Amino acid sequence: KQEVTQIPAALSVPEGENLVLNCSFTDSAIYNLQWFRQDPGKGLTSLLLIQSSQREQTSGRLNASLDKSSGRSTLYIAASQPGDSATYLCAILQGGSEKLVFGKGTKLTVNP
């Protein structure tokens, strides 16, 4: 059974800092990994999708990496801004499955 863990549960940083959010998973037989952002009272916004054959994906100030062998993914946010404050969720699509398995998220606060 796939389990997804995100550490830390909460993170507070000053504006402008570069930061890394971590996601680990127990079963490396994944199809893809997706990073989402959730703002309070809002839905999930897809940030980056990494296929199992890929090592990283980039979008603007965001860079996600995937290391299947070690069961880890990181989301790197460069030059953080207060608008980046949100909960970041990592989700795994298991090979042969049709459902996403989510971590519990990291709540990020970027202080002006």
Next chain:
Amino acid sequence: DTAVSQTPKYLVTQMGNDKSIKCEQNLGHDTMYWYKQDSKKFLKIMFSYNNKELIINETVPNRFSPKSPDKAHLNLHINSLELGDSAVYFCASSQRAGVGEAFFGQGTRLTVV
């Protein structure tokens, strides 16, 4: 244009009532999902439909009944609501089952009193 839209956004109802949440996607996707986010913010799948056919039913009480009239719509009907059903329910879609990026709706916050 909203890709995945669900209504209502908020729903407050009494125990024992029956309620429905509607979801529509305009992405042309084949697969739609219902996820539940509990009070601890943990997201778990409930159901998945592929081209109107149920493909995932994740040990959800049978008071919850999804209905997919066509592949662009997936509604969730809940009978005899209980306090423990209070949660945020998210609809999502993807191009095909187990393939591609998943897109989520804004969520429906259900409060049972």
